[in-house]
Amino acid sequence: GAVVSQHPSWVICKSGTSVKIECRSLDFQATTMFWYRQFPKQSLMLMATSNEGSKATYEQGVEKDKFLINHASLTLSTLTVTSAHPEDSSFYICSARAYGLYPYGYTFGSGTRLTVV
Amino acid sequence: AQTVTQSQPEMSVQEAETVTLSCTYDTSESNYYLFWYKQPPSRQMILVIRQEAYKQQNATENRFSVNFQKAAKSFSLKISDSQLGDTAMYFCAFMKLLTQGGSEKLVFGKGTKLTVNP
Numbered sequence: 001g002a003v004v005s006q007h008p009s010w011v012i013c014k015s016g017t018s019v020k021i022e023c024r025s026l027d028f029q030a031t032t033m034f035w036y037r038q039f040p041k042q043s044l045m046l047m048a049t050s051n052e053g054s055k056a057t058y059e060q061g062v063e064k065d066k067f068l069i070n071h072a073s074l075t076l077s078t079l080t081v082t083s084a085h086p087e088d089s090s091f092y093i094c095s096a097r098a099y100g101l102y103p104y105g106y107t108f109g110s111g112t113r114l115t116v117v
Numbered sequence: 118a119q120t121v122t123q124s125q126p127e128m129s130v131q132e133a134e135t136v137t138l139s140c141t142y143d144t145s146e147s148n149y150y151l152f153w154y155k156q157p158p159s160r161q162m163i164l165v166i167r168q169e170a171y172k173q174q175n176a177t178e179n180r181f182s183v184n185f186q187k188a189a190k191s192f193s194l195k196i197s198d199s200q201l202g203d204t205a206m207y208f209c210a211f212m213k214l215l216t217q218g219g220s221e222k223l224v225f226g227k228g229t230k231l232t233v234n235p
Binding site for chain 1 (some may be wrong): 159208212
């Protein structure tokens with residue numbers, strides 16, 4: 001079946017630094033990728049949607065300059081948290097969908113736990 | 118905006134028994150999709166079952182079935198013959214029909230933590 005690999009699974013960074021999270025579709029071409037944020041005991045909140053080769057579409061309230069998303073290829077999307085602060089600490093999950101599999105073919109990564117100290 | 122409500126933060130069930138997780142949603146859309154996702158301790162979200170709003174027949178996937186009540190905007194998940202491996206967070210999710218220029222967005226509830234006891 002479809003597999004999405006997310007790396008790293010956890011990261012600790014110092015306040016003010018940037019951290020990059022990778023999301024790769026291993027066995028399919030992901031025309032659309034999604035980035036979610038999950039707070040403890042909360043639901044997943046969509047941050048942005050990206051299509052390969054296009055700029056990401058951010059949800060209302062998500063800072064574009066803080067959360068940089070790059071979907072440069074059909075198998076890779078990256079989320080860079082710039083100038084991270086403790087309030088950015090959270091669990092980030094990516095999801096990918098292959099072309100033509102709307103609305104069911106969403107495969108999720110196993111998430112990245114970001115801790116900013 | 119669409120909202121999804123899961124009123125049971127936590128539930129427990131004995132192995133081999135049946136449990137029902139509730140979900141209600143609010144939308145003005147007539148065409149949409151509903152999902153139940155499972156998030157085990159590994160944190161990987163896994164699709165359990167899905168339902169198209171235009172279908173009256175309730176979806177079934179092996180031990181998992183739904184009770185879809187469109188007028189009541191209710192979408193409950195029934196797990197039969199519960200197994201230890203069913204222990205996980207369960208999220209109900211909504212997606213409206215994608216239209217030109219629209220957003221392909223899954224809206225999740227806050228989840229229900231299900232524990233299956235031996």
